[in-house]
Amino acid sequence: MKLRDYLRDRIFVYLMLLLSVGLLQLFLRAFRVPAKLTAVVAVIFALYTATTEIWNYMRRKNFYNDLKEKLEGLDRKYLISEMLGTPSFYEGKLLCEVLQESNRSMCENIAGYRKSASDFREFIEMWVHEVKLPVSSLSLMAHNHKNEFADKVLEQTRRIDGYTDTVLYYARSENAEKDYLIKEVSLRRAVSNAAVKNREDLLLHHVELGTENLDVTVMTDGKWLEFILGQLFSNSMKYTAKDRQAGITVSAQDFSDRTILRFRDNGIGIPESDLPYIFEKSFTGKNGRSQARSTGMGLYIVKNLCSRLGHVIEARSQRGEYTEFTITFAKNDFYRFD
C-alpha cells in the first residue's frame, strides 16, 4: 500500500474538506471575525485531518502490507486466510470474514472432488483386478490347448494385459496417496522380469537384448520399475529401424551418490523438435503419427511414476541412430529403514 495511492483514493474527501473549510472561511470573514481567529480554525481543521488520515493510513498500511507480503511468500496462495491476524478496522474485519467463508466453501468443494477422484481410482484398481481373472483364464486355456489359434489368443491376451496395466499405473501415478513401497531392488532382477514379460514380442520383432553391469541394487518400487521398463521396451519395439538388426542395451553405472540406468536402442530415434515434449500428456509427435498407433500416454505415465518415486528420467536421441533413456536413482540414506 503506497501513500500516493491512498491519497488518490481519498481525493474526494479532501476536496470536500477544502470546500467546507473555504466556505467556513468566507462565512467567518462575512461576520468580521478577526483573521487570526479564522487562521486558528483553519489550522485546527488541518491538524485534525492530518492526524486522522495518518492514523487511518497507518492502520491500513500495516494490515495490507502484511497481507501482501504473506501472499507473496505463500506457496499455496489459497491458504492466506489462515495466515491473517484480525485487523483493528471494520473493512479489514469484513475482508477476513469473506476470505474465511469463501475458503471454507472451496475446501468443501475440493474435498468433494478428492473423494470422487479417490473413489474412481479405487474402482479402477478393483476393475483391473477383476479383469485380470478372465485374462488369466484365457491365457491358461490357450496354454492348455496349444495350437495356432491358441497362440493368437495368447498374443491378444498379452495385449489386453498390457493395456490394463497402463490404466492401473495411470490411476496410480495421478493419485496423491503414497501407494508405492521403496525397498532395495536388484536392477538385474527388475530388467529380466520386464524382459520375460515382453519376451514373445521382443523375439517377434527380432530384438537383440543385451545387458551390462546390472549387478547393482537401487532404492525403488520394484513393480513400478518393471512397468516403466516394460513401457520403454514396448516403445523401442514400436520404433525399430527397418534397415538393421534391432538391438536394446540396458546398462547401469554406479556412482557414490547415485545410480544411472541407461536404456538404449538403435531404432529410428526421435526428431530433435519433438524431444522436449515426449514426456507430455497426449503428445504423439512425428513418429507416433507416422509409425504406430500412439496414445501419447506411455511416457507421460513413466515420467509421472519416476517423479513420484524421486527418480529423474531423461531422453537423448539422434535421428536415425538411437534413442537413450536414462533413469537416475538417488542414493539416499533417508530411504533405508534397516
Add this chain to the structure above:
Amino acid sequence: MKIFIVEDEKEIRKELTLLLDKYGYACASSDDFRNITARILEARPDLVLLDINLPYQDGYEVCRELRKESDVPVIVLTSRDTDFDELLSLNIGADDYVAKPYNPTILLLRISALLKRTAKANRGQTYRNLQVNVARGSLSLEDRELILTKNEMIIFLLLLDRQGQIVTRDELMTALWDNEEFVNDNALTVNISRLRAKLADFGYQDAIVTRKKQGYVLK
C-alpha cells in the same frame, strides 16, 4: 507330487488342474472355502497354490492358519500385484509369489524350483552315470569333467528335471530369460546342439531327441 489349488474362480481352477495334470502333478481343490484350511491339511499336499481374494477369509489368513500346522510350501497367486502385497505374502510365510495373469510356463518353473528347494532328501543330481555339478557348472564321469556354459546348464537341468517328457522350446526359452539370458531362437538351437555334442563326448549320442513341432526329450 500333489498340489492343492485354492482358487475360487471355477474356470481358472479347472484350467490350472488341466495344466498341472499335463505336467504330471496330481491336483486337489475344494469348494468349501469356509473350512479351507482344514481341507488343505486333510489332503496332505506337497505344495499349495493360494489365491488371495477368497470368500469368507482372505488368502493371507489362510496362509497364517496353515503355517501354524504345517510347513507345506505355498505359492501365492494373486491379481494384487504391488510390492506391498508381495512383501506381505512372504512375511506371513508364503514361499513364493506370482502375479496374475501369470505366464503358465513361469508358474511351472516356480513350482518345480520350489519343490526341488524343499525336497527333503536332496539326492545328488545324476544323469545315467554322469554326475551333475550345478555349483561348478559341469558334468563329470569318473575323472573326466566337461564344463557347461550357463545356458547349457539351464537347458540341461530343465530337461533332466522332466526326463522322459517333452520339454517345449517355449519352456526352455522362458527358463533362460527368467535366468537373465536373453537369447533368441537361433541361439537356443545352437546351445542345444552344443549340449548334444558334450553329452556325445561322454558316449551318450542320442541323449536329447527332437520331437518335431513339440520340443525335446532327454532319454
